[in-house]
Amino acid sequence: xxxxxxxxxxxxxxxxxxxxxxxxxxxxxxxxxxxxxxxxxxxxxxxxxxxxxxxxxxxxxxxxxxxxxxxxxxxxxxxxxxxxxxxxxxxxxxxxxxxxxxxxxxxxxxxxxxxxxxxxxxxxxxxxxxxxxxxxxxxxxxxxxxxxxxxxxxxxxxxxxxxxxxxxxxxxxxxxxxxxxxxxxxxxxxxxxxxxxxxxxxxxxxxxxxxxxxxxxxxxxxxxxxxxxxxxxxxxxxxxxxxxxxxxxxxxxxxxxxxxxxxxxxxxxxxxxxxxxxxxxxxxxxxxxxxxxxxxxxxxxxxxxxxxxxxxxxxxxxxxxxxxxxxxxxxxxxxxxxxxxxxxxxxxxxxxxxxxxxxxxxxxxxxxxxxxxxxxxxxxxxxxxxxxxxxxxxxxxxxxxxxxxxxxxxxxxxxxxxxxxxxxxxxxxxxxxxxxxxxxxxxxxxxxxxxxxxxxxxxxxxxxxxxxxxxxxxxxxxxxxxxxxxxxxxxxxxxxxxxxxxxxxxxxxxxxxxxxxxxxxxxxxxxxxxxxxxxxxxxxxxxxxxxxxxxxxxxxxxxxxxxxxxxxxxxxxxxxxxxxxxxxxxxxxxxxxxxxxxxxxxxxxxxxxxxxxxxxxxxxxxxxxxxxxxxxxxxxxxxxxxxxxxxxxxxxxxxxxxxxxxxxxxxxxxxxxxxxxxxxxxxxxxxxxxxxxxxxxxxxxxxxxxxxxxxxxxxxxxxxxxxxxxxxxxxxxxxxxxxxxxxxxxxxxxxxxxxxxxxxxxxxxxxxxxxxxxxxxxxxxxxxxxxxxxxxxxxxxxxxxxxxxxxxxxxxxxxxxxxxxxxxxxxxxxxxxxxxxxxxxxxxxxxxxxxxxxxxxxxxxxxxxxxxxxxx
Numbered sequence: 090x091x092x093x094x095x096x097x098x099x100x101x102x103x104x105x106x107x108x109x110x111x112x113x114x115x116x117x118x119x120x121x122x123x124x125x126x127x128x129x130x131x132x133x134x135x136x137x138x139x140x141x142x143x144x145x146x147x148x149x150x151x152x153x154x155x156x157x158x159x160x161x162x163x164x165x166x167x168x169x170x171x172x173x174x175x176x177x178x179x180x181x182x183x184x185x186x187x188x189x190x191x192x193x194x195x196x197x198x199x200x201x202x203x204x205x206x207x208x209x210x211x212x213x214x215x216x217x218x219x220x221x222x223x224x225x226x227x228x229x230x231x232x233x234x235x236x237x238x239x240x241x242x243x244x245x246x247x248x249x250x251x252x253x254x255x256x257x258x259x260x261x262x263x264x265x266x267x268x269x270x271x272x273x274x275x276x277x278x279x280x281x282x283x284x285x286x287x288x289x290x291x292x293x294x295x296x297x298x299x300x301x302x303x304x305x306x307x308x309x310x311x312x313x314x315x316x317x318x319x320x321x322x323x324x325x326x327x328x329x330x331x332x333x334x335x336x337x338x339x340x341x342x343x344x345x346x347x348x349x350x351x352x353x354x355x356x357x358x359x360x361x362x363x364x365x366x367x368x369x370x371x372x373x374x375x376x377x378x379x380x381x382x383x384x385x386x387x388x389x390x391x392x393x394x395x396x397x398x399x400x401x402x403x404x405x406x407x408x409x410x411x412x413x414x415x416x417x418x419x420x421x422x423x424x425x426x427x428x429x430x431x432x433x434x435x436x437x438x439x440x441x442x443x444x445x446x447x448x449x450x451x452x453x454x455x456x457x458x459x460x461x462x463x464x465x466x467x468x469x470x471x472x473x474x475x476x477x478x479x480x481x482x483x484x485x486x487x488x489x490x491x492x493x494x495x496x497x498x499x500x501x502x503x504x505x506x507x508x509x510x511x512x513x514x515x516x517x518x519x520x521x522x523x524x525x526x527x528x529x530x531x532x533x534x535x536x537x538x539x540x541x542x543x544x545x546x547x548x549x550x551x552x553x554x555x556x557x558x559x560x561x562x563x564x565x566x567x568x569x570x571x572x573x574x575x576x577x578x579x580x581x582x583x584x585x586x587x588x589x590x591x592x593x594x595x596x597x598x599x600x601x602x603x604x605x606x607x608x609x610x611x612x613x614x615x616x617x618x619x620x621x622x623x624x625x626x627x628x629x630x631x632x633x634x635x636x637x638x639x640x641x642x643x644x645x646x647x648x649x650x651x652x653x654x655x656x657x658x659x660x661x662x663x664x665x666x667x668x669x670x671x672x673x674x675x676x677x678x679x680x681x682x683x684x685x686x687x688x689x690x691x692x693x694x695x696x697x698x699x700x701x702x703x704x705x706x707x708x709x710x711x712x713x714x715x716x717x718x719x720x721x722x723x724x725x726x727x728x729x730x731x732x733x734x735x736x737x738x739x740x741x742x743x744x745x746x747x748x749x750x751x752x753x754x755x756x757x758x759x760x761x762x763x764x765x766x767x768x769x770x771x772x773x774x775x776x777x778x779x780x781x782x783x784x785x786x787x788x789x790x791x792x793x794x795x796x797x798x799x800x801x802x803x804x805x806x807x808x809x810x811x812x813x814x815x816x817x818x819x820x821x822x823x824x825x826x827x828x829x830x831x832x833x834x835x836x837x838x839x840x841x842x843x844x845x846x847x848x849x850x851x852x853x854x855x856x857x858x859x860x861x862x863x864x865x866x867x868x869x870x871x872x873x874x875x876x877x878x879x880x881x882x883x884x885x886x887x888x889x890x891x892x893x894x895x896x897x898x899x900x901x902x903x904x905x906x907x908x909x910x911x912x913x914x915x916x917x918x919x920x921x922x923x924x925x926x927x928x929x930x931x932x933x934x935x936x937x938x939x940x941x942x943x944x945x946x947x948x949x950x951x952x953x954x955x956x957x958x959x960x961x
Contacts, residue, residue, distance in 0.1 A: 125311035126216070128303055132314035133223045134299035136231075140167045141319070152219045156212050158188025165195055170228045183211045195224075201229045203520035224313050231320040250304065250315055253281025256322075260288055263326040267292055278305050295321045307482060329379070363401055364441045367393075371448035374455055378541030380463045388455050394449075394788075406796045410803045413879075417807040419884050421814040425956070429953075450785065457775055466540050468609050473531045477549055479604065480524055484556055491563045506585065506665025508571040511564075513589035513666050518564060520597040525557050540771040595638050596669055599677040602628070602635075606684035613776070615699045622692050629685060639678055646671055704773045709765045710779035715921055716758055717782040720790040727797055737819050738812065742805045749798050787942065807879055816884035825885055828852070829878050839875040848881075895956040901950035911936035911945035 138147040139162065143791065144167050155161045157180075162173045173189050177184040189208035206225070208685075210218040248606055250256060252275050261270040267288050282301035289295040298318045306312045388390075389504035419425065491514075491811050497508065532550040605628070612618045649664070649775055727748060766784040770775075812822055830846040833840055840848065842865065849856055849864070858865075868880040905920045906912035912933075917926040936945035 121632065124307050125314070126220070128277055128299060128307075128311040128314040129220050129224075130264070131300070132298040132311075132317050133220060133227070135296040136227060136317050136321070137164055137223065139294075139296050140164060141474050143167050151223065152214045152216045153188075155219060155222075156214055157185045158190075158192055158208075158212075161192045161211075162188060165192055165226070168226070168674055169195075169199075171195075182212065196222075196225060196229065197347075199229055201225055206473050224317075225742060227313075227317050227320070231324065232316055250282075250310075250319070252278040253283075253285055253301070253763070256285035256289075256319075258321075259322055259326075260285060260293070264292070277795070289322070289325075293325045294324070295325060321568075347384065352399055363439075363563045368445055368448050371445070371452040374452075376459055376539070380460070380467060382454065383459050383463055391770075392455065395763075400495050402792050406799045413803050413807055414810075417810055417879070421811065442817075446789070452786075460773075461775075462538060464611060466535065466538050467530055468611055469535055469538070470542070470546070471609055472538060472548075473528065473546060475536065475604065475607070476524060476528050476531070477553060479600065480521065480528060480553060484560065488556070488563060488783075489559055504667065509586040509589060510668075511567055511571055512586075513593050516566060516590065517557035517593045517597065518560065520594065524551060528553055584645055584649045585664045585666045587662055588642060588649065589669075591638070592642045592667055592669045592674065595635075595642055596674065596677065598635065599674075599681055602681050603677070603684060606681070606688045610633075610695070612699065613774075614693060615696070615703055618692065618696045618699050623698065625688060625692060627678065631834060632681075632685070634839070639674065642674065643671065699728065702769075702772055705765070705769050705772060705774060706777045706779055709762070709769055710782075712758070712762045712765065713780045713782035713784075713787060716762060716787055717790065719755070720787070720794050723748070723794055724790075726799060727794075727801055730801075735823065738805055738809045738822060741769060742802065742809070745798065745805060749802065752794060752798055759787065762787060804879060808882060811879070811886065813881050817886055822882075825882055826878070826959075839877060840881070841875055842869075845876045845881075895952050898952040899949050899953065902952060904950065909940075910938055911941060911946050913942075914946065 134148060134151045137151070141147050141164055144163055146160065146163070148160060159176055161175050161747065166173055167170075173195055175189045177367075182254045186208045186448075189211045193206065193208060206218055206222050211222060248854070254273060257268050268284065273284075279301050281306060285298070286297045286301065292299050295318075298321075299310075299314060305314075356669055450572075451866060495503075526959060529550060532546050535546050540546065549759055612621065646664070677686075727745075730744060730748070763784070808822070811817070814820075817825075828848055828851070829840065832844045832851075834844055845865075846856060846861060849861075854860075864884065868876045868884050902912060903909075905916055907916075914926075914930050919928050920926075921929065929948075930946070933946040933948060933951045935941075936947040
């Protein structure tokens with residue numbers, strides 16, 4: 090700002106005596122200088138019209154239009170804002186004199202000494218007296234309170250104006266957007282004056298009261314015309330400075346409110362929607378039919394645990410921090426507390442997270458149970474297929490054989506052979522009874538466990554049972570036929586019979602042994618596999634006895650061969666009582682001997698796997714039994730520190746930050762434990778007798794520890810914010826903490842109502858029930874029955890806070906509205922930054938009071954609503 094601009098600044102002063110002296114100068118000459126009179130006529134007429142147009146009228150001839158006193162009284166009412174006595178509407182001379190006298194009396198009542206001005210001269214149209222009277226009015230109402238730096242109003246308003254630079258500098262000082270002062274030159278006074286007057290008339294609503302040519306060409310321009318015109322600039326710019334101050338206050342208040350609303354909106358949209366979407370997924374218990382699809386579900390659940398949930402837990406912690414910070418800011422700025430919409434309180438979010446964790450636990454247990462069920466189903470289904478296949482192989486063709494009529498053409502020997510063969514078949518049939526019952530039992534269990542292919546199992550089982558019933562029936566019929574024929578036939582070869590009787594059970598034993606040696610097994614501990622190994626060793630101990638039976642059966646066959654050869658019998662050596670051959674017995678025996686070491690190998694491999702699983706259990710337990718107590722100890726340390734810490738809040742913050750640093754550094758132990766836990770789960774190890782800690786326990790404890798340290802740090806931050814905002818000294822804060830801790834009997838960071846009452850009484854409060862109830866509504870607005878340290882500090886400092894009020898904001902809006910009870914959108918856009926202006930326009934209700942115009946906005950209701958004093 091250059092020297093010319095800096096010298097043109099306005100201040101309010103009262104210099105009445107100096108102006109009154111100038112009235113004496115008016116009587117020196119009865120006639121005005123013609124040039125001055127011309128300037129005064131134009132200037133004073135324009136000045137009067139700038140005010141009269143507010144009342145919807147104007148004057149054309151200054152000495153004629155004021156003669157009846159009516160427009161003179163109206164002019165005084167407009168410029169003073171006061172009501173004058175009721176004018177006389179008569180047209181007689183005495184009516185006009187009475188009106189002029191009322192105007193002159195009103196001027197005199199403002200402390201103005203009227204010199205040589207009579208009502209008769211005004212009524213007669215005396216130019217000198219009329220101009221003198223108007224000058225007196227201008228002095229009193231437009232110039233009296235003006236001073237320019239250390240000069241008087243007259244000296245300030247008569248600064249050098251002839252070259253036009255002063256007027257341009259005055260406009261540029263307050264409205265630099267209207268004139269580029271750097272482009273002006275002193276050598277063009279006429280251009281400078283016309284530029285200033287045109288800009289003032291167009292943009293500042295100041296009428297063109299002077300002619301630039303008269304100012305430039307007159308050696309000494311009329312002082313009164315110059316002072317009148319320049320005083321208009323003072324009034325125009327003085328109002329602008331008030332509006333700027335008011336706008337700054339409103340912008341400050343609105344900026345705080347906008348930031349608070351942004352935090353409210355951010356709080357409303359956090360976390361809950363994700364929880365509502367996730368819980369139905371976790372509560373879906375639709376079973377799958379195959380192990381592969383269930384494993385996929387388990388992998389999806391692990392991805393959710395590793396990738397999707399941890400950010401949401403952090404988000405919940407951040408949400409609590411934002412909520413506490415927002416409430417603190419609202420208290421500091423004297424705004425009402427933020428109440429989230431229904432179902433979105435911090436407690437609601439905590440409850441939702443608890444429901445989520447319960448759903449997670451139930452979902453994981455269901456997944457693991459389903460996997461176990463499917464494992465069991467696959468094992469049973471394979472066992473069913475093996476036994477059913479073995480039985481179907483055995484039963485294949487039996488019906489056709491039993492239905493043959495071969496005994497009708499057989500010899501006695503053949504008949505006896507057929508009978509013995511049939512007896513051997515019955516033994517075999519009886520031996521297979523257990524197998525059929527096992528097949529039926531397995532099928533029933535598959536149905537009870539909801540096996541996905543139960544229909545085909547049932548169909549196959551039914552066919553086996555139907556066939557078994559038919560075999561029993563036709564077997565009985567064949568025996569009856571053979572026994573009838575036996576009475577006719579006598580020869581039976583005892584050796585063949587004995588062979589058949591011993592070979593069939595032995596064959597059944599070998600088939601059972603092969604089934605057992607190939608049977609699948611599922612174990613979950615070293616003890617279980619050791620039990621299977623023991624049983625297998627017991628089986629191997631019976632092999633010697635079985636081999637003896639085998640040798641005995643072979644010797645029977647050899648004896649048959651020997652008898653045939655010894656007696657040169659001409660019969661076949663084939664045993665008519667048995668379908669078993671020596672080759673078949675040898676092949677099955679060899680198969681049993683091959684399966685025994687294979688069974689040994691599979692059992693030993695499973696034993697090694699169970700030992701490996703046991704090592705994994707012990708490794709996990711060793712870490713979990715350290716990490717679990719560490720988390721608990723840290724929780725207790727933080728809990729104690731939040732109650733017992735003393736000293737400056739910054740030192741307390743540093744202690745908590747150190748706790749937080751130690752906790753964050755410990756995260757690698759949690760990650761390592763997570764890795765071991767995943768290895769255990771991939772190995773399908775679901776129990777661990779070496780520790781009471783599960784990974785879920787560790788996760789929940791770790792997440793609670795992170796939340797607790799973050800919440801405790803946030804409480805100290807809010808205490809610092811409150812201390813700085815309220816001007817609380819560290820000594821006061823220590824006293825508050827000492828008082829709070831003294832009456833915190835439970836040492837849990839909270840006082841109940843009785844403790845708080847005792848604390849207030851000890852501090853000198855005279856508490857009645859009504860007063861105590863009022864205080865409790867401030868420190869415990871939610872009615873939880875306790876008072877936190879933050880609420881205690883807010884109460885202790887609430888009365889001394891220096892904050893904005895609704896009344897201050899309303900007063901600021903009234904200035905912008907030019908003292909109207911309402912404000913228009915264009916006025917807000919003109920006085921406020923565009924963002925704050927649009928914020929007000931969007932939220933202000935329509936004004937419906939007296940004098941309302943289209944588009945009027947109610948800034949009073951809007952300001953009250955900012956401070957919670959009304960509903961907007």
